[in-house]
Amino acid sequence: MAAAASSSSTESPKTTTERRGIPGAQFVEDVETYLSQTALDVNSTLAFLQERLQQYKLVEMKLLAQQRGLQAKIPDIEKCLDVVVTLQAEKGTGEAFIADFEVSEGIYSRARIEDNDSVCLWLGANVMLEYSCEEATSLLKKNSENAKASLEVLIADLQFLRDQVTITQVTIARVYNWDVHQRRIRQTATSSATKDS
């Protein structure tokens, strides 16, 4: 069966290799060959393809959640970077920097920030570290770069995934239509046979 499949170029299936754990959907050139290759009947094939589709949907949910997380994180990092850059700028002027901080909903407190060389960055997990302004700027910039790079990879993953979903949906439709077509042929064959006999 494998030899027959690889002999003719029209029957070689196009498989996009998997990407970071997501299996590629096999593109079916010819439905009949595909069915004989997998040696499954139509219903099992349809069930298999539907299951694949569900798996893809699950992975898509997961990736979309990750994407939303990153899209929330990046503006946060940018905001921190803004504050640090502003503090650095004010350093040169020698004037104190006055700012209003939100202490609670609707309640703000004024703070006077004198000239200083270091800032404390909240790293998460109840940890806050003191950095010099330059170190803080470079750390925040690096985090921002990493987050943006991860986001790009994630978006590419999602595009790949959506392509596989589309291929699987089209394959399901074609297998189903092929089955309908076969039934129709068999029906006309049996009805003409009964007419003849």
Added chain:
Amino acid sequence: MQQGTGASETEVTWEDQQNINKFGRLNNRFHELEDEIKFAKEAIDNLEDASNELILTDEEVVRFQIGEVFAHVPKEEVETRIEEMKEVSSNNLEKLEEEKESVVAQMAELKKVLYGKFKDSINLEED
């Protein structure tokens, strides 16, 4: 957008599949762009309102939001900053609109190709 192949016997080649995939991707990007354009327009409106308020106020020091805090910044500097932000936002909006036009054009091309081959067997409209 849904894809459905009817009962006809037109075969789907790898090239057709790639066109369908590309159309799906463009359609997704189109919706994302519409959302992004909406946000960009809102941001520009907010900046407009802010600069109008600024003209009306007679305070010398304005509380300008940087990150999570409101810094006391002299009025002129705030004006400059808002102008810069408006510049950035409207450039961004322009780029988004351009990308949207390109996406729409590509989708129209693909529609022609796919409808040409599959006619009624395929549906590429928004539902």
